[in-house]
Amino acid sequence: MPVLPGAEPYRHEGGEVGVLLCHGFTGSPQSLRPWAEFLAERGLTVSLPLLPGHGTRWQDMQVTNWQDWYAEVDRELRSLVARCRHVFVFGLSMGGALALRLAARHGDAIKGITLVNPANKVHGLAAHALPVVRHLVPTTRGVANDIAKEGATELGYDRVPLHAAYALRQFLRVVDADLPQVTQPLLLLHSPQDHVVPPADSARVLSRVSSTDVREILLEQSYHVATLDHDAGRIFEESYAFIGRLAPSAVEKGSTAGG
Template identity: 80%
Template sequence: MPVLPGAEPYRHEGGEVGVLLCHGFTGSPQSLRPWAEYLAVRGLTVSLPLLPGHGTRWEDMQLTTWHDWYAEVDRALRELLERCETVFVFGLSMGGALTLRLAAQYGDSVKGIVLVNPGNKVHGLAAHALPVARHLVPSTKGIASDIAKEGVTEVGYDRVPLHAAHSLRQFFRTVDAELPQVTQPVVLLHSPQDHVVPPVDSARILSRISSTDVKEILLEQSYHVATLDHDAERIFDESLAFVERLAPGLVDEKGSRSGG
């Protein structure tokens, strides 16, 4: 199945600082591509994989579970750890949950994490119906393109496959139990006006992680896909400042060796 235009994975070979970026549920690398390119231009090695079942058609996602999505970011992280001296992980929405699990599993091998509107729970009455509903109804209305900025759209599915949503619910529970194992420095940026993930998810994450170096930032001008919204530059700048603080001397604008 061909990948949707713009949804392709992205890789850039830069210097000794590596960043893994994790996209969200039913989304694609397109939602994080400007962030990835911003980091690449500044000499970082960047990996932005396409999660299995994503970036083609929603029916393909019905055949995947959280184990498949996590396995892909785990593979990409191991690749970066072999290649780079210092590695960070950034994530949007479900990508934030993937980021948190990598941080819990890999400990000090992950230098720091940046979370944008991270998901922690499937909300609403429908969540409790998922175990049964997924066998009766294949999909429901999509969640892509929750963006305040005029004329900007996210490359994602217009339907949510319910088998995958059920697996997402299980994944969030798994990650929530592991949050106390997260000890790395954290920057968490979230939108008060988010129509996909409520602010309570960020509050829950901040209350359960064991990290002591934590910065919380409100994205007042953006909705859920803030990396494509009015606050995108703020996210990019804050994440670079975070990397430069934790890996001083390793970020070099001339450190780039080849294009992505």
């Protein structure tokens, strides 16, 4: 199936600081494209892949699993590590969970991670029924487009494939078990008003990681897809400052080259 217009992956060759951005469940690179372009304009090397089964139609996602999604970001990370002196991983929602697993698995190869409304658990009573219900009902209503800003739209599926939802549930359990292995500096931004991922998920992440350099920021004006919402600019600026603090000389070189 052809990729939906706007859902294409994005890459930019810049300086010696590389940033991998991971989009969310049933979403696409479109939700992080402004963030990626912001970083690219400042001379950074940027990779924003399209996860398997995403960005086309929900039927394509039905035949993928979390190992497919993780393998894609793992390949992109390894490519960035081979080319860049410092590598950071950023993620939204399930992309935040992907970032956390990468951090747990790759250790010092990752300089720092930035998470926006990271997912930690599939919530609701229906989650417990997924092992059975997924064989009886193909989809449920979508979770895309939870944005407070008028006129802003997320390019994502309007249905959630239940086989994929079950895979997500399995993946988030794996990630939760890995959290104590996360030691990198962490910037976590989350929305108190989030209709997809509750603030409890961010609290759980913060309580279980082993990182000692941790900063938490509340996004008071935004819903779940905060990267397209009123607080988007703050996310971009805070994440760039986070990189600048941890790799100051490299960012200065990249900014000069980018300017």
